[in-house]
Structures are given as structure tokens and as C-alpha cells.
Amino acid sequence: MSHLQAGHYQYDEIDRRFLTERVEQFRRQVERRIAGELSEAEFRPIRLMNGLYLQLHAYMLRVAVPYGVLSSAQLRQLASIGRQYDRGYGHFTTRQNLQFNWIKLVDVPAILNDLAKVDMHAIQTSGNCIRNVTTDQFAGAAADEVVDPRVYAEIIRQWSTLHPEFTFLPRKFKIAITGATTDRAAIAIHDVGIRARALGQGAVGFDIFVGGGLGRSPFLAKSLRAELPQADLLAYLEAILRIYNQYGRRDNIYKARIKILVHEVGIDALREQIDAEFERIRGPKYRLDPEIVESIRAHFASPPFEDLPAKSPAFEAALARDAVFARWAEINTVAHRQAGYAAVTISLKPPGGIPGDATSDQMDAVADLAERFSFGELRVTHEQNLVLAHVRRDDLRALWQELGKHGLDTANAGLIGDIIACPGLDYCALASARSISLAQQISARFADPEQQHLIGELKIKMSGCINACGHHHVGHIGVLGVDKHGVETYQITVGGSAADDAVLGAVVGPAVGYDEVVAKIGRLVDAYLELRAPGERFVDTVARLGVKAFREKAYGTAA
Amino acid sequence: MALLLKDGAVAEDAWVVVGDDDAAAVPEGAVIVSLDRWRRDRAALSARNTALGIRLKSSQLAAEIAADLDRFTLVVLDFPVFRDGRPFSTARELREHHGFTGEIRASGHVLPDQYQFLVRTGFNTVVVGEGANLASWRHALSEISVAYQAALSAEQPLSNLRRRLDPSGS
The missing domain is CATH 3.30.413.10 (Sulfite Reductase Hemoprotein, domain 1)
Known part of the structure; x- marks a missing residue:
């Protein structure tokens, strides 16, 4: 972690000893399970408390990313594990963790060992215990x-x-x-x-x-x-x-x-x-x-910020001459407490992509960029994106260009394409319906950056079952997949929010089939564009006019 | 035959568990009764001049016996299934809030993987099944040597979050 200059909890000898002992403990637990000393019912909670799930097609290992903070060295190790033991990628979750979806049980001790080398583990990412604590992705x-x-x-x-x-x-x-x-x-x-x-x-x-x-x-x-x-x-x-x-x-x-x-x-x-x-x-x-x-x-002291003016001439000039960059900068950066810096959201939601997925190559690229532009540290967001928290405004354009080389320059943070989705029926043993493929269709349908920008802040959250891992209740538009007599059926809600104005969404109309979801969301968006007052976000319009106005527009007449 | 474990080793168990059946005579010596039996036969049990233990189901919390604690030298907390974590809180309540200094014993379905948690929440002894792998139980006391929070048992604070555990568990 030689390049790490940002605040990060650094393990000491005591933390490392604990982690080594814990890995060894789990290795013995697996042995006791194999020997029959532990029944499957007894082993299951132990396995879960080490982040290991049995999913539809394979084991899934959920790696803890404490409060979403990672060093570049840690992200590189995750990339390496993804390459060696998974299919060359990983999935960032709404709990600021990372899941590997195609793990073999026999590899788990080796993976835990690799994680421990960079002070990481999978402890308490599942089970009936206190889970990974989550926080603001822009902390510090x-x-x-x-x-x-x-x-x-x-x-x-x-x-x-x-x-x-x-x-x-x-x-x-x-x-x-x-x-x-x-x-x-x-x-x-x-x-x-x-x-x-x-x-x-x-x-x-x-x-x-x-x-x-x-x-x-x-x-x-x-x-x-x-x-x-x-x-x-x-x-x-x-x-x-x-x-x-x-x-x-x-x-x-x-x-x-x-x-x-x-x-x-x-x-x-x-x-x-x-x-x-x-x-x-x-x-x-x-x-x-x-x-x-x-x-x-x-441990969380400020990184060695440079003394910079609040305004960056290089950044201002780039904004003026490159509208595409300007849109990305407007949408994917937020104000920093240090003059001359910005915090950057790296969207893991390309149009048609799987929300929260990153390939091992992308992880390596982000690890490099974090070292070059953000003191060797990055964050995972609960909206399933990544963040470089401390980027000089002078460097934003260079960062954006580098991100573009790896398909990581999507300008949609907080917009309609920035969809939260659970793994759904494609992976999850609990799911009733697909979630990921719908998210892919929606982000593809609204891929046009101009249109996304025009629509403004709109958070779509999708869950493939009532356990609500995709937070659909608090989506500006929420989509819940259920199994209705063997048919995937989707209930759509509007007006939810997980922010300071937290509120649960209300069902907007009768449930629809898999093939109708994208069109229905299109009609809800059209209704909003027609009904909105100046400056109103989607949720503001729902709050002002009520669900009924949207129901009439989106469900009132035949499509 | 179930075995009694203390500090990771098999210990002699002088206690006799008495059922809830009215007709059965209470044997001489140290006996363990249920909360129901204690409530029903309180006078008779109190009149005996021998040690008395009480056994609580996981749903019977510390407050149920708080007023009578000085009558008991043993409290047995039963785990109907190892996932039912209530007795961990009951033990801690007995120790920290009610000042119980007698023996607290875990019985029922408990795993070696929970041994350290038991010791750290105030249990002294564990009843394990006949087929239990005693090596696993013994090893469980020392396999994790660092704790990250204050609790009970003999532990040496490294800081007020972290501490080193005493592998003897005493």
C-alpha cells in the first residue's frame, strides 16, 4: 500500500493476527463439516457469517468492504481474485460490499487467504449478526x-x-x-x-x-x-x-x-x-x-492536499470547449470541502450494462487511476458505483479521458440510467423474477445522454423479490418482481426516497408482465415531463400531484 | 451420558436435574429445578438445606429470577437450538446487572464455535452431548486470541476497544 496517502484504517499486528486466526478457524470449520462433526444446519450459519452463500448456480462469496472504503492495493487484489477464481469480474452491492458470483467451495480458503493478505475478509457480510456498517461515499x-x-x-x-x-x-x-x-x-x-x-x-x-x-x-x-x-x-x-x-x-x-x-x-x-x-x-x-x-x-487524517485556488482555469477551459466532458463533470462530480478538488462518481451503470458489475480489468484501471488522481483510495457507493473522493479539478479532464478508455465514463450519476438492481433470478436463490435484465433494458432505452439530462434526477430501484435488496420501496420509481402463478410479474411504485425526505413509494397501477415494464416506465417518465413544474424532480412532481395523476397518464388509456 | 465442560476440560457434575413431576420425590443433594417447579414448590425447596440450581428456557429472561437469585448457586440456561442467542444476554444480565456470582451453565444445543462467546458473556460450564468432539471444544477456547469489545471473562484490555483473551477461559 505504498501509494496510499488518503485516510484509511491501517491494520496493525493485532488486527492481522485476528484475521489469520479467523481464516484458520473457518478452514477447521469446513473440515469439521466434511467430517460430519457439524451438520449442514449447523454449518450453514457459520458459512454465512463468513460471507459464503449457496446460490442458484454456484457459491457466492460476499467480501466486506468496511464502510465502502478501499485502497488501490485492495481493489487490485479483488481484481486478481475475480480473474483467478471467478469469471473475470465482481459485483458491487447496495451494502458497499463486493460479491463474487461464481465461486467454487474448494477455492474459498485460498480466496480468504488472498483477501487477508490485503487486510480484507468476508466476516459478518451475512448471517443474523451485526453486518458491515455503511456510510456516506463522500466521507472526508x-x-x-x-x-x-x-x-x-x-x-x-x-x-x-x-x-x-x-x-x-x-x-x-x-x-x-x-x-x-x-x-x-x-x-x-x-x-x-x-x-x-x-x-x-x-x-x-x-x-x-x-x-x-x-x-x-x-x-x-x-x-x-x-x-x-x-x-x-x-x-x-x-x-x-x-x-x-x-x-x-x-x-x-x-x-x-x-x-x-x-x-x-x-x-x-x-x-x-x-x-x-x-x-x-x-x-x-x-x-x-x-x-x-x-x-x-x-487514521482518517486528510490526505496531503495541495493549496489550490477554488477555480481551476484548466477545468473551466475544458468545460467550455468540450460539451460531453462538461456534462459528465456536471453530473458525476460533487463539491469538495478542499478548494480546487472534487469528488468523482465512476458510474458502473453503462447503458445496457449490469448495475454494479466491474470487470477485473476495470478494477485494475480504477486502482491505477485512484493512485494517480486520488491518493490511492476509492469508495464503493450504496448505489453500486465507485467514487474517487479527492481529485484535483485540474485533473478532471485527464481522469475522464482515462475512464473513457475503460468504459467507465458514463455520465449518469443520480439519473435514470443509474439503476439499483438486485441480482434477481439470474443468480439469487430467493428471487421470484429477473431484475438485472430489466435494468439493462431500461438503461439502454434511456441511453441518450441528452434525454437523461433532460429528465434529471430519477432513481430507479429494482428488486426481484419482496426481500427488497434492490430497495424498490424507496425508488423514485420502484420495480418489484413477483412470481404470479409461475409468471414473472412486476409491481411499479412511484414517489419513494431514501434521502433526507425518506418516504415509501406508492403503487401506481396494476402489476405488469416482464415485457411491459420498460414501456410502462417510459410512460411514467413521459407523464412527468408533461406534468412537471420548472425545477421539479420526478419525486417532487409525484409529491405535488399525487400518484393518481401518474396513474391516469400511464395506465389511463391503452398504450 | 452428557458431559460437563469447565475451562475446556471434562469436570465432575454433582448436580441432579429434577423433573416437573409433582409425585417424584426430590432427591438429596444439589438439584436443578425448572422455573415452573421453583414457583410451585418454592416453600419446600427453600426448606431444604442443600444447594439449589434453576434452569431457564431461552424465553425466560434474567428478570424472572432476579428477586430470588440469592437462593441459587447455579443457573442453567438452555439453548433449544444454537441459533437462539437469548441466553447470551440472559447470562450477561445475571452477571452485570444482578450481580450473580454463582455458576452459569449452558445446556441444550450449543456448538464449540460458541464456546468463547459463552465464556465472554459469563458462562462457566457447558453441558455437551456424549458424542461431542472434546478436542474441538478445547481448541475453541484459544483459536481466536483477540477481542474487539469489552465483555465478561478474564481478558486483558489492550485498549478499550481491543483486548487479549485468556485462553484458559477462566
Whole structure:
């Protein structure tokens, strides 16, 4: 990791020893399974807690990318694993992780060993435990950041790793944290959502939300506690988890998430229980020591930024003479807190492509570009794209040209082509319907950059079953595939959002068949273009006019 | 015959489990009764001058016996299936909130892969089946030497997030 200059949690000898022991432990567990000492029912959760799923056609290995941050060296290793053990690519997920979809069981110990060489693993990427903590892909870079969420994401990652009490929970448990004024971590749809805030005089505090989640019973998280002091973060999380571990339902896996406990007990009663537990736990033993926080914060120090003027003449000139570049720069870059820099989204959503897929060659290319332009570090976004967080504005054009050589210059971040889709029936054992191929058709249908630009921000999210891995409930347009008497059928919702204005979408009309989805989305977009007021995004128009106006336009008359 | 494990080794088990059947006489010596039986025969059981243990189902949480804890020298927490993680919280509640210093024993369906978690949440002993691979149980106590959070058991803090585990588990 010689080229890594950006803030990144660097493993020390203790972390590495832990990882080595964990790899060895899993190797022994596989041996015990083969010897019959562990039954398949016993081995299954152990395998899942090491990220290994049995899918429709093969094993899938889900590699943890803690809070979505990767070094170039790590991405190169992922590229290499993809080449050697998969089919030359990997799939970035809505949990900021990476999945290999064509893994052989016999190769898994070797893969885990290769991952460990770059301080990576697949621990707790599945199973009924605390999962990989997710955060803002622009952490440490965004102009609107108040508190760097990576510091606390790393603390929570460590605290939750092989937690002795919370590894056999009623169901999986997902935590997301944001530290910016704009929530890019979708905290409202997580079991626990955390908003880190500056409380004045250098103090950090947290607003805690609980019980968000999608799946077959979607709920937005409710406010649990405001301004929790930094020192109490872990004690409070312990209290939440302990109440959940004891009282969360275990009789029905579809009612086992904490959102159902919140719903059934009520947020006020649950808050009383959690607060009482917290008062008992809150003591010196579980207090988060400020020195620990500062030692972890030191890992995330700013990279050695150059002192640059806010305006880059080279960038301005390039914008003026190259409209295609200008469109990409407008759509795929965001303001940086450091003058003269920008954060760049690398779209993994080319028209007709599989959302979130990257070839090993593309991963190598991005690793090189991250070293050349962004201090050797990059991020995975929950929208299944990549981010170079710290690029000099002077370099944006050169970066864009390089990205173009690898098919990575699609200008559609946040636009209609930037679709979130779960793997669906093409890979997933749980799926009821295809998801990926529809996403490919939609992005191809709206491939024209001019048209995408004209439509503006429009987030399509697609799931191939009610488990909602594609977050369809919170899509501006959501598409849910279900199996209706053996036929793939799709329910379309509009008006959802996972951002600060988080809201669940509403069904817009009768479900349609596989072949009708793209045309129906076309009609919804046409309706929006016809109905929108100046400056309105798709969701704004739905909010203003209601679902009915869209239903009439898109379903009212024969196509 | 089930075996009792303590610190990774087979230990002698002086306790006798008593059923819920009213007619059966409670034998002499240390006995383990269910929560139901304790509630029903509280007076008679209290009058005995021998050690008393209580056995909780995973759905019976620490608060159910908190008021009576000083009557018991042993609490057995039953795992109906290893995936039911409630007893981990119950053990910790008993230790940390209710100050229980007696023996906490895991019974039912538990795996060697959970041994370290048991020790770290306050269990002292585990009942394992006759066919259990004792080498796996012994090895489980030392296969991970680093912990990332404060818990129970003898562990040496490296920092207040990280700690080194005592492989003896005591």
C-alpha cells in the first residue's frame, strides 16, 4: 500500500493476527463439516457469517468492504481474485460490499487467504449478526460534512466484530451512519441509523434512529434518541442490541427484524426499555474513551492536499470547449470541502450494462487511476458505483479521458440510467423474477445522454423479490418482481426516497408482465415531463400531484 | 451420558436435574429445578438445606429470577437450538446487572464455535452431548486470541476497544 496517502484504517499486528486466526478457524470449520462433526444446519450459519452463500448456480462469496472504503492495493487484489477464481469480474452491492458470483467451495480458503493478505475478509457480510456498517461515499470529502462518519463506522466495525452476545440475533442487523447535512447513507432504511452531529465546543453527538428496513414489511426508522454523547455510543448500541436480542421475535423470520419489534411494542415503550438498559450498562467499562476515538480519527487524517485556488482555469477551459466532458463533470462530480478538488462518481451503470458489475480489468484501471488522481483510495457507493473522493479539478479532464478508455465514463450519476438492481433470478436463490435484465433494458432505452439530462434526477430501484435488496420501496420509481402463478410479474411504485425526505413509494397501477415494464416506465417518465413544474424532480412532481395523476397518464388509456 | 465442560476440560457434575413431576420425590443433594417447579414448590425447596440450581428456557429472561437469585448457586440456561442467542444476554444480565456470582451453565444445543462467546458473556460450564468432539471444544477456547469489545471473562484490555483473551477461559 505504498501509494496510499488518503485516510484509511491501517491494520496493525493485532488486527492481522485476528484475521489469520479467523481464516484458520473457518478452514477447521469446513473440515469439521466434511467430517460430519457439524451438520449442514449447523454449518450453514457459520458459512454465512463468513460471507459464503449457496446460490442458484454456484457459491457466492460476499467480501466486506468496511464502510465502502478501499485502497488501490485492495481493489487490485479483488481484481486478481475475480480473474483467478471467478469469471473475470465482481459485483458491487447496495451494502458497499463486493460479491463474487461464481465461486467454487474448494477455492474459498485460498480466496480468504488472498483477501487477508490485503487486510480484507468476508466476516459478518451475512448471517443474523451485526453486518458491515455503511456510510456516506463522500466521507472526508463532502463540502457539507460536519463530522467524519468513517471514524465512528470503524469504531462500530471493531465493536461489532465477533461480538460475543450479538452474533446469534433474531435476524440480521444493519447500521448506517452519516455525518453530513445531506444524508447519502440512507439511514432511514436501516435497523439503526446514526446521524453524527457537532454539538459545539468540539463535541460530537449522535441522533439515533431505529427500526428502518425494507423487505416485505417496509418501515422508515423512528427517532430513538437525540444528541447521544460520543462517550456513550457503544453503551447505547449495546442497550439497543440487548433489548432486541431478548425481545425480538424468533418465531417467524419475516417478523424478526427490529422494525417489527418497534412496530409491535411502540417506539415510546421500546425507548423506555432501551434507556433503562442503557442506564445499567453506562459505566466506565463501556464508555468510549476519547483517546481511542482520536487514535482512530488519526487514521482518517486528510490526505496531503495541495493549496489550490477554488477555480481551476484548466477545468473551466475544458468545460467550455468540450460539451460531453462538461456534462459528465456536471453530473458525476460533487463539491469538495478542499478548494480546487472534487469528488468523482465512476458510474458502473453503462447503458445496457449490469448495475454494479466491474470487470477485473476495470478494477485494475480504477486502482491505477485512484493512485494517480486520488491518493490511492476509492469508495464503493450504496448505489453500486465507485467514487474517487479527492481529485484535483485540474485533473478532471485527464481522469475522464482515462475512464473513457475503460468504459467507465458514463455520465449518469443520480439519473435514470443509474439503476439499483438486485441480482434477481439470474443468480439469487430467493428471487421470484429477473431484475438485472430489466435494468439493462431500461438503461439502454434511456441511453441518450441528452434525454437523461433532460429528465434529471430519477432513481430507479429494482428488486426481484419482496426481500427488497434492490430497495424498490424507496425508488423514485420502484420495480418489484413477483412470481404470479409461475409468471414473472412486476409491481411499479412511484414517489419513494431514501434521502433526507425518506418516504415509501406508492403503487401506481396494476402489476405488469416482464415485457411491459420498460414501456410502462417510459410512460411514467413521459407523464412527468408533461406534468412537471420548472425545477421539479420526478419525486417532487409525484409529491405535488399525487400518484393518481401518474396513474391516469400511464395506465389511463391503452398504450 | 452428557458431559460437563469447565475451562475446556471434562469436570465432575454433582448436580441432579429434577423433573416437573409433582409425585417424584426430590432427591438429596444439589438439584436443578425448572422455573415452573421453583414457583410451585418454592416453600419446600427453600426448606431444604442443600444447594439449589434453576434452569431457564431461552424465553425466560434474567428478570424472572432476579428477586430470588440469592437462593441459587447455579443457573442453567438452555439453548433449544444454537441459533437462539437469548441466553447470551440472559447470562450477561445475571452477571452485570444482578450481580450473580454463582455458576452459569449452558445446556441444550450449543456448538464449540460458541464456546468463547459463552465464556465472554459469563458462562462457566457447558453441558455437551456424549458424542461431542472434546478436542474441538478445547481448541475453541484459544483459536481466536483477540477481542474487539469489552465483555465478561478474564481478558486483558489492550485498549478499550481491543483486548487479549485468556485462553484458559477462566
